[in-house]
Amino acid sequence: MQAPMLIGLAGGTGSGKTTVARTILETFKEDCALIPQDAYYKDQTNLPMEERVKQNYDHPDAFDFTRLTADLRKLHSGQEVYRPEYCFVTHTRKTGEILVQPKRIVIFEGILAFYDPAIRKMIDLMIFVDTDPDVRLIRRVSRDISERGRSLDSVFDQYLKTVKPMHEAFIEPTKKYAHIILPEGGFNRAGLEVLISRLRLALEGKSPLETEAQPTVIEAEKIAD
Numbered sequence: 196m197q198a199p200m201l202i203g204l205a206g207g208t209g210s211g212k213t214t215v216a217r218t219i220l221e222t223f224k225e226d227c228a229l230i231p232q233d234a235y236y237k238d239q240t241n242l243p244m245e246e247r248v249k250q251n252y253d254h255p256d257a258f259d260f261t262r263l264t265a266d267l268r269k270l271h272s273g274q275e276v277y278r279p280e281y282c283f284v285t286h287t288r289k290t291g292e293i294l295v296q297p298k299r300i301v302i303f304e305g306i307l308a309f310y311d312p313a314i315r316k317m318i319d320l321m322i323f324v325d326t327d328p329d330v331r332l333i334r335r336v337s338r339d340i341s342e343r344g345r346s347l348d349s350v351f352d353q354y355l356k357t358v359k360p361m362h363e364a365f366i367e368p369t370k371k372y373a374h375i376i377l378p379e380g381g382f383n384r385a386g387l388e389v390l391i392s393r394l395r396l397a398l399e400g401k402s403p404l405e406t407e408a409q410p411t412v413i414e415a416e417k418i419a420d
Contacts, residue, residue, distance in 0.1 A: 205308035206324030209334030211380015228298040232305020247286040253361035309369035323373035
């Protein structure tokens with residue numbers, strides 16, 4: 196089997212990474228698999244709930260990079276893995292694990308997808324989803340309240356104390372590693388079409404994944420009405 200094409204999707208919280216990943220998955224279907232970095236949060240079972248909610252989940256130390264790197268390396272070499280599953284309500288790992296097969300395209304998506312040097316070396320194409328901070332905050336509020344049972348006050352408190360400063364310290368600096376910068380994520384329909392075409396040509400062997408020293412910016416202004 197040909198080695199899977201490992202696609203890295205990074206960007207701040209609420210940037211639209213998940214929408215981009217979902218579009219790629221829906222396009223390539225059985226040829227595509229997903230590894231979400233969020234699944235690799237460290238288990239907080241040893242802490243009482245009042246301490247769990249105080250943890251900084253936007254710092255690199257919140258993630259189990261040891262297992263994450265090992266799993267990505269196995270997938271990239273054509274081996275299946277069982278990835279963990281995380282509960283954002285209890286801040287703990289679930290007991291079951293999810294089987295991930297080494298498809299022709301493996302998407303690795305997360306806020307710190309480009310943070311670890313060992314992982315960066317494995318990624319064939321790095322895409323940074325770049326979205327206005329105000330838009331990202333609105334999306335974060337909507338998601339955390341509807342999907343993760345958070346209150347509005349707790350979301351704003353977490354954003355100001357950890358999300359925003361960690362973005363500036365650890366996430367935004369990784370944009371320099373990107374091969375492609377995709378403004379507005381899933382709302383940049385024309386940009387997504389260009390990206391999908393590029394991946395399709397690479398899968399068909401008609402065009403290699405060119406990774407230039409300077410990132411290609413697929414401007415949001417190209418969105419069709």
